[in-house]
Amino acid sequence: MTADPFTVLGLPADPGLSDEQVRAAWRSIATATHPDRADGGDPARYAAASAAYAALRTPWARSEVYADLMTQPPPAAPRAGRLPARQLCRRVLLVPARVWHGKPSHLLLRALAASLLALAAVRSGAGGPAEAGVVAGLAIWLALTMRGDLAPPPGR
Amino acid sequence: MRIFWAYLQLRVLVWLLRMTGRLLAVAALVALLVAAAPLTLATAIGLFGAWLRGWPPARLWHAAAWALPMTAVYLAGRAVQARTWRGLALAPVHDWSTGWHDVSQGRVVAAFVLAAPLTVPAGLALAGCLWAWRIYALNTGLSGKTATAPVVFDARQWRRQARAARARITAPGTVPLADRHGRVVIGAVIRSVGHRWQPSLAIPYLAFGRHQVIVGSSGSGKTNLMIRTWAGWYAAALAAHHQHGKPRPLLVVLDCKGGPDARVKADRTRRLLHPVGAGRVAVWPDEAAVSLWALPPRDLAVTLFQMVETGTGPAAYYADVMQAVLTLAVTAPPSPPADGAAFLDRLEPGWLEAAYAADPPRLAALVSAKRHLGDISLRYRTLLDRLGPALDHGGTLADADAWYFILEGTRERSVAEAQALALTELVAHAATAPGTEPRAILLACDDYSAVSGKVPLWSLYERGRSLGIGVQVSAQSWQGLGATEDERYRIAATADGGIWLLRTPYPQPVCELAGTRRVIETATKVIGGMWGDEGSSRVQHAWTADPGIARSLDVGQAGYLHAGGCTWVQVARPRPSPLPLPPPPRQPVVVIPPPPAVAEPQTTPAVAGPAALDDVFGQPTPAEGTRA
Numbered sequence: 001m002t003a004d005p006f007t008v009l010g011l012p013a014d015p016g017l018s019d020e021q022v023r024a025a026w027r028s029i030a031t032a033t034h035p036d037r038a039d040g041g042d043p044a045r046y047a048a049a050s051a052a053y054a055a056l057r058t059p060w061a062r063s064e065v066y067a068d069l070m071t072q073p074p075p076a077a078p079r080a081g082r083l084p085a086r087q088l089c090r091r092v093l094l095v096p097a098r099v100w101h102g103k104p105s106h107l108l109l110r111a112l113a114a115s116l117l118a119l120a121a122v123r124s125g126a127g128g129p130a131e132a133g134v135v136a137g138l139a140i141w142l143a144l145t146m147r148g149d150l151a152p153p154p155g156r
Numbered sequence: 157m158r159i160f161w162a163y164l165q166l167r168v169l170v171w172l173l174r175m176t177g178r179l180l181a182v183a184a185l186v187a188l189l190v191a192a193a194p195l196t197l198a199t200a201i202g203l204f205g206a207w208l209r210g211w212p213p214a215r216l217w218h219a220a221a222w223a224l225p226m227t228a229v230y231l232a233g234r235a236v237q238a239r240t241w242r243g244l245a246l247a248p249v250h251d252w253s254t255g256w257h258d259v260s261q262g263r264v265v266a267a268f269v270l271a272a273p274l275t276v277p278a279g280l281a282l283a284g285c286l287w288a289w290r291i292y293a294l295n296t297g298l299s300g301k302t303a304t305a306p307v308v309f310d311a312r313q314w315r316r317q318a319r320a321a322r323a324r325i326t327a328p329g330t331v332p333l334a335d336r337h338g339r340v341v342i343g344a345v346i347r348s349v350g351h352r353w354q355p356s357l358a359i360p361y362l363a364f365g366r367h368q369v370i371v372g373s374s375g376s377g378k379t380n381l382m383i384r385t386w387a388g389w390y391a392a393a394l395a396a397h398h399q400h401g402k403p404r405p406l407l408v409v410l411d412c413k414g415g416p417d418a419r420v421k422a423d424r425t426r427r428l429l430h431p432v433g434a435g436r437v438a439v440w441p442d443e444a445a446v447s448l449w450a451l452p453p454r455d456l457a458v459t460l461f462q463m464v465e466t467g468t469g470p471a472a473y474y475a476d477v478m479q480a481v482l483t484l485a486v487t488a489p490p491s492p493p494a495d496g497a498a499f500l501d502r503l504e505p506g507w508l509e510a511a512y513a514a515d516p517p518r519l520a521a522l523v524s525a526k527r528h529l530g531d532i533s534l535r536y537r538t539l540l541d542r543l544g545p546a547l548d549h550g551g552t553l554a555d556a557d558a559w560y561f562i563l564e565g566t567r568e569r570s571v572a573e574a575q576a577l578a579l580t581e582l583v584a585h586a587a588t589a590p591g592t593e594p595r596a597i598l599l600a601c602d603d604y605s606a607v608s609g610k611v612p613l614w615s616l617y618e619r620g621r622s623l624g625i626g627v628q629v630s631a632q633s634w635q636g637l638g639a640t641e642d643e644r645y646r647i648a649a650t651a652d653g654g655i656w657l658l659r660t661p662y663p664q665p666v667c668e669l670a671g672t673r674r675v676i677e678t679a680t681k682v683i684g685g686m687w688g689d690e691g692s693s694r695v696q697h698a699w700t701a702d703p704g705i706a707r708s709l710d711v712g713q714a715g716y717l718h719a720g721g722c723t724w725v726q727v728a729r730p731r732p733s734p735l736p737l738p739p740p741p742r743q744p745v746v747v748i749p750p751p752p753a754v755a756e757p758q759t760t761p762a763v764a765g766p767a768a769l770d771d772v773f774g775q776p777t778p779a780e781g782t783r784a
Contacts, residue, residue, distance in 0.1 A: 014736075015426075015430045059426070063426075063430075063436045063438070064436055066430070067436040067557065068435075069435075094735065097735050106327075121269045124263070125263070125266050126266040126269035126270045127270065128233055129229070129234045129237065129273075130269050130272070132230070132233050133233070134269050134272050137229075140222060140225055140226070144222060147330070148329045149329060150329040151328050152328065152329060153332075153733060154733050155431070155432055155433050155737060156334050156335070156336075
């Protein structure tokens with residue numbers, strides 16, 4: 001049987017877990033699967049959980065296991081102007097999470113203000129070029145200021 | 157009498173003419189401002205914003221530049237409509253007159269939309285110019301009703317700049333640990349003197365590969381700043397490794413004070429480093445160990461010799477004997493000692509004689525030193541006992557991504573000094589060991605003065621420079637940087653990566669290193685808001701980094717002194733991105749051995765439930781019991 005110790009104990013792959021969290025996870029599995037139980041338990045699962053607990057027992061051990069798991073480099077921001085499609089796609093896919101973990105209420109207010117102003121400009125009847133210019137200006141303002149309301153990308 | 161009346165009439169007439177002229181000028185100005193109402197409004201808003209938030213003029217010019225695409229879109233649309241250059245050139249004039257027509261019809265919004273593409277960038281640029289003039293006029297005495305006006309203005313602007321910077325760092329996206337250009341973001345800029353203004357202070361991570369000094373008293377926010385720079389440097393260096401193939405980063409922190417605070421700090425550092433990609437963060441000596449015996453034999457012998465006290469004068473003889481014995485013991489065939497016990501075994505006469513039986517010259521040297529072996533062995537047995545097992549068995553620095561070494565410098569100074577010596581040797585070895593992966597190393601020493609007895613700070617700096625290791629050193633005061641004034645200047649003046657100055661009661665020596673800037677001291681008579689031709693002006697020099705500001709900095713405010721300039725910054729509390737790094741790959745690397753064969757379940761029925769397992773697990777805590 002091969003599995004990473006975090007998965008075996010039903011824990012997220014996070015080296016910042018505390019000793020108590022790891023022990024509690026092991027204990028809950030061990031209590032349910034111990035061979036001494038009346039129903040015979042689940043010896044294979046018990047052994048796997050015990051081995052996983054041994055591997056994750058100390059903070060340093062958790063660091064090591066986590067580092068071993070991270071065999072792939074984390075996503076790093078590519079240089080400007082050389083954005084491969086996959087990374088661009090990943091960036092776009094990350095936006096909802098960045099919004100959620102950032103300041104969504106601020107962002108919503110900002111977007112609402114920009115939208116209302118753009119709507120007012122469009123409905124003002126000032127003519128195409130001026131309206132387009134104002135809407136472009138509002139879009140730039142929103143793009144520049146909304147970055148502050150997003151959570152930083154992973155790894156930064 | 158008639159002459160008197162005539163004189164009075166003349167004076168009244170002159171006064172009336174003067175007042176009329178002034179009124180006409182004011183009326184003309186008001187008419188101009190009204191005629192250019194959208195421009196006036198944009199300029200006024202820009203000026204008010206700069207005054208209220210303490211912005212520098214550059215901030216307004218940046219805003220004007222970012223508003224130019226609006227103008228471009230407008231002009232492109234007008235070009236499509238006009239089809240001729242003349243039509244395009246007259247389009248703004250046409251829109252202007254249309255705007256006034258809209259205003260007269262009550263369509264104010266339409267009028268401002270028509271005018272905005274041109275007036276917003278122009279108004280912001282104009283506001284920047286007027287704001288720059290206002291600052292200049294106040295600083296040079298051209299403006300202001302009182303003599304203290306420049307001082308009051310400066311103090312008020314500082315308060316507003318600091319308030320704006322504090323507000324800025326609350327936005328999570330403005331102060332990530334590292335930006336996408338490979339720079340370490342420190343916080344929001346309060347004020348820049350001699351540096352190019354930028355909203356957030358971001359320093360290229362390569363600057364940390366040189367030397368930096370941090371001076372700040374206890375409680376000034378030094379720890380936050382240091383942890384932020386470590387995590388930011390690691391994130392930026394790791395990104396450079398993945399993108400450009402630069403060396404993988406290795407962070408080595410020496411916490412030279414020790415104590416419970418150091419454990420808390422280590423834990424905080426670990427929690428911050430994990431999300432930026434540092435998987436293995438080792439805390440020494442609590443959780444991980446390194447082996448001193450991994451050093452090359454010659455270096456090991458020298459290090460061991462330096463770790464104990466040796467005297468001068470007649471004692472120098474014994475020092476030479478000791479060094480000779482150590483070299484013989486460490487370099488003895490077939491290989492250097494693997495641990496402390498093996499080393500102590502070698503300090504036995506019999507062992508050394510057997511090892512050098514085939515080497516008569518060294519055997520002769522050994523015979524001379526034989527009578528001192530007992531004393532030397534005793535000294536090293538004591539030393540190794542005091543150093544503890546964390547330097548005896550263990551791996552190398554390359555085994556982890558980051559090391560946090562806790563040295564008990566305030567409790568056991570001599571032991572901590574010996575440990576610091578050994579650890580700096582290990583760092584030097586990690587940087588130069590042939591056949592190993594090259595690493596970008598940052599050696600950060602917090603309160604290094606607590607252990608600088610055996611390795612002076614300047615020596616650490618110079619070694620770091622020669623080995624390509626970035627060294628960051630913090631001290632609580634200028635005096636904490638070194639034992640003598642010469643040593644302090646030597647350390648601070650060679651900090652080519654910059655000096656961080658936090659609140660400290662004696663900042664002058666550091667401020668002196670930032671140099672001065674030229675200011676105009678004028679005694680010229682001012683007439684009607686402009687200089688007359690009486691009096692004189694001359695160039696004077698003022699502090700680039702004002703010691704008065706440094707003394708009164710709030711917690712978390714710092715000055716970054718580099719290249720003759722100073723940027724005052726509100727340091728953001730280090731927080732990593734809450735988004736997790738990508739999940740581990742599908743195929744796991746860690747393999748758990750298969751469970752051993754399990755015997756058949758016992759026939760004797762056991763009591764079911766957790767109560768029967770307490771003898772295996774111990775009594776559950778209330779929380780565990782609930783969870784189980």
